[in-house]
Amino acid sequence: MKNLVIKTVNLTKKYGDFTAVKSLNLEIYEGEFFCLLGPNGAGKTTTFLMLLGLTRPTYGSAWIYGHDVTKNPLEAKKRVGFVPEVPGLYDDLTARENLVFTAELNGVPKGIREKRIMDLLEKVDLKEWADVKVGKFSRGMKQRLAIADALIKEPKVLILDEPTAGIDPKGSEEILSLLEILSKNEGITILMSSHLLHYVERYGDRIAIMSRGEIVAMGEPSSLIKGESVIELNLKEIDNLLVSELGGIKGVKEVRREGNKIIVLAGKDIRKEIFEVISRRGDKVSGVSFAPSLEKIYAKYFKEEKA
Amino acid sequence: MRATPIIRKEVADHLSSKRFPLLVALILLSGLATSYLGVQSILQGPMRETEQTLAFLRLLTGGGGSPTLSFAYFIGLFGPIVGIALSFDSINREMASGSMLKILSNPIYRDSVILGKIIAGLLIILLITFSSTGIVVGFNMLVAGFGPTIEGAFRIIYFAITSFLYISLWFSIGLLFSVLFRRTTTSALASIALWVFLSIFFYLIADVIAAEISGIRYYFPSPPITAIIAYYELRSAISRISPLTLYTEVANVLLNPEIRTTGLFYVYAPNLPSPQPLNLDMSMALAWPSFSALIAGFIIVLTFSILLFLRAEIRPSWA
Ligand SMILES: Nc1ncnc2c1ncn2[C@@H]1O[C@H](COP(=O)(O)OP(=O)(O)OP(=O)(O)O)[C@@H](O)[C@H]1O
Ligand SMILES: [Mg+2]
Numbered sequence: 001m002k003n004l005v006i007k008t009v010n011l012t013k014k015y016g017d018f019t020a021v022k023s024l025n026l027e028i029y030e031g032e033f034f035c036l037l038g039p040n041g042a043g044k045t046t047t048f049l050m051l052l053g054l055t056r057p058t059y060g061s062a063w064i065y066g067h068d069v070t071k072n073p074l075e076a077k078k079r080v081g082f083v084p085e086v087p088g089l090y091d092d093l094t095a096r097e098n099l100v101f102t103a104e105l106n107g108v109p110k111g112i113r114e115k116r117i118m119d120l121l122e123k124v125d126l127k128e129w130a131d132v133k134v135g136k137f138s139r140g141m142k143q144r145l146a147i148a149d150a151l152i153k154e155p156k157v158l159i160l161d162e163p164t165a166g167i168d169p170k171g172s173e174e175i176l177s178l179l180e181i182l183s184k185n186e187g188i189t190i191l192m193s194s195h196l197l198h199y200v201e202r203y204g205d206r207i208a209i210m211s212r213g214e215i216v217a218m219g220e221p222s223s224l225i226k227g228e229s230v231i232e233l234n235l236k237e238i239d240n241l242l243v244s245e246l247g248g249i250k251g252v253k254e255v256r257r258e259g260n261k262i263i264v265l266a267g268k269d270i271r272k273e274i275f276e277v278i279s280r281r282g283d284k285v286s287g288v289s290f291a292p293s294l295e296k297i298y299a300k301y302f303k304e305e306k307a
Numbered sequence: 308m309r310a311t312p313i314i315r316k317e318v319a320d321h322l323s324s325k326r327f328p329l330l331v332a333l334i335l336l337s338g339l340a341t342s343y344l345g346v347q348s349i350l351q352g353p354m355r356e357t358e359q360t361l362a363f364l365r366l367l368t369g370g371g372g373s374p375t376l377s378f379a380y381f382i383g384l385f386g387p388i389v390g391i392a393l394s395f396d397s398i399n400r401e402m403a404s405g406s407m408l409k410i411l412s413n414p415i416y417r418d419s420v421i422l423g424k425i426i427a428g429l430l431i432i433l434l435i436t437f438s439s440t441g442i443v444v445g446f447n448m449l450v451a452g453f454g455p456t457i458e459g460a461f462r463i464i465y466f467a468i469t470s471f472l473y474i475s476l477w478f479s480i481g482l483l484f485s486v487l488f489r490r491t492t493t494s495a496l497a498s499i500a501l502w503v504f505l506s507i508f509f510y511l512i513a514d515v516i517a518a519e520i521s522g523i524r525y526y527f528p529s530p531p532i533t534a535i536i537a538y539y540e541l542r543s544a545i546s547r548i549s550p551l552t553l554y555t556e557v558a559n560v561l562l563n564p565e566i567r568t569t570g571l572f573y574v575y576a577p578n579l580p581s582p583q584p585l586n587l588d589m590s591m592a593l594a595w596p597s598f599s600a601l602i603a604g605f606i607i608v609l610t611f612s613i614l615l616f617l618r619a620e621i622r623p624s625w626a
Contacts (some may be wrong), residue, residue, distance in 0.1 A: 045622075045623055049621070049622075052411075052412050054408070054411055054412065054621050055621065074414045074416070075414075077412060077414040077415075078414045080411035080412075081412075084405055084407070084408050084409055084412070084623050085405070085623045086404070086405035086408075086623055087405065087409070088343070088404060088405030088406040088407070088408055088410075088556060089406070089408035089409070101312060101316055102409075102413060103313070104311070104312030104351075105312050105313075105410065105413040105414070105415050106413055106414060146409075149409070150412075153413065153414075161623070179613060
């Protein structure tokens with residue numbers, strides 16, 4: 001059994017009558033790449049702030065490597081690097097100056113500071129930008145610098161709040177593959193929140209979907225996909241018979257028509273059965289997608305959120 | 308100490324900011340200009356040594372020429388701007404930009420953060436008050452051709468300490484507003500409004516209130532003397548709520564040994580020996596109530612801002 005790194009028991013945060021995080025029970029193990037998915041206002045940021053001892057839980061507790069974060073926030077903060085939603089770097093300082101300041105805050109000895117900073121800048125591919133003011137950086141560069149900044153203390157855990165928000169696909173890939181390297185090669189435990197499902201599916205070891213302060217689904221990406229699957233068929237023509245035939249397949253929960261599309265929601269993987277129906281009938285299928293059902297699960301909660 | 312990196316960064320930020328040279332120029336130029344005028348008007352003809360000492364000190368308060376054109380007057384007026392400029396955005400700017408959250412995600416206590424900012428700000432104020440007083444006094448010595456006595460030098464040092472305290476009080480007011488208001492424009496406006504209110508309008512208000520309470524609503528026929536005295540005493544008591552009044556009183560008492568009271572009356576009878584200038588201890592005793600009121604104000608406002616900051620809800624971004 002791997003070491004428990006983050007543990008929460010009934011962690012709850014209320015703002016007045018409003019419950020932002022509801023009785024959260026999380027266990028994250030050493031070396032895991034854990035992703036927290038959730039629509040706006042789900043309570044992801046609030047959870048992170050509580051884990052860092054920056055916001056007091058209303059009830060419940062959280063531990064980082066066994067240290068109670070409300071009683072001993074400094075012990076938690078020594079071990080956790082945090083990359084906030086907004087990087088919070090100083091635009092009027094250079095990349096290096098920003099990191100020097102953080103190194104000072106963490107009491108990194110002077111002798112090794114310079115080397116550590118340059119190594120980190122190299123790791124996040126900003127070495128040539130060391131002496132450029134951060135105000136000139138693109139969002140993606142700022143985000144990478146923020147990751148370097150969080151790594152200055154040589155943390156065992158990295159918590160990142162939507163590190164790819166507002167960053168283009170290429171920049172997002174760069175950030176996520178950097179995180180993957182940190183996770184695989186250096187064994188850093190990663191807890192990250194995101195909206196980007198397809199990335200999360202690829203990189204996360206475990207995923208939790210959060211909605212209105214509660215975790216509504218949690219597991220490995222493959223197990224979540226097994227739970228429910230969705231097939232989208234693009235057809236030249238659609239007749240109602242096809243809809244009802246598809247609806248008759250065992251395990252199908254719902255069949256929906258959307259223009260030229262048929263969307264089949266099922267409790268298991270029913271690709272084979274669907275193809276049997278179609279090939280028997282000879283429908284003209286112009287496109288098929290086996291949608292990552294996670295997205296649909298997510299979309300479901302997203303919709304509930306809006307409703 | 309955990310606050311050291313914060314202090315270092317804040318001091319560097321202040322010194323390299325665009326505000327800093329402006330603030331120093333504001334204080335220094337007004338100080339030099341007024342003392343030049345003062346030297347011209349006071350130092351006419353030869354003087355005895357005791358007269359020289361008094362005259363030299365008076366250069367700082369403009370006792371000879373116009374009292375409104377003096378170094379002490381300009382610190383009284385612009386000192387608050389210096390204090391406010393150093394603090395009005397120090398907390399809310401970092402809250403809004405998210406850098407506060409980032410700082411606090413590192414192993415440092417919240418009180419170290421605000422203490423670091425306070426210490427850095429006070430160091431800068433110390434630097435500004437003592438260097439500008441030093442430069443102005445040196446300039447006066449150069450132009451006048453003589454300097455203060457030892458006692459006079461001490462009076463000037465205490466005056467500089469008072470200026471430091473006065474500007475620090477306004478620094479703490481700016482800091483309080485920077486914790487209280489999320490937007491830097493709001494905290495700037497609130498600080499400036501309070502400065503205008505306490506430094507300019509407050510005298511009018513004190514006057515109106517005192518007149519109302521003491522029942523003086525007419526000047527002819529002359530009201531009874533007791534009512535007039537009550538009115539003046541009330542007015543000066545009320546106006547002591549303004550830091551400017553307190554500062555002016557302390558500065559005047561320290562720099563004018565001939566001032567024997569901060570109130571209306573000094574009891575004197577013809578058969579007593581003629582009044583001599585006060586020695587330093589006596590002047591300090593006279594200035595003490597106002598001086599300690601400045602200290603009290605400073606500590607109270609500062610404590611409030613620290614407590615509010617410690618309780619403030621930290622969010623990713625305030626804006
Ligand atoms: N200080 C506060 N006072 C009142 N309500 C708050 C406060 N902070 C957060 N909330 C509410 O708590 C809920 C959870 O907010 P939180 O920021 O944790 O969500 P999130 O999942 O991070 O969302 P996003 O994707 O928008 O970042 C939101 O509805 C928010 O409005
Ligand atoms: Mg958030």
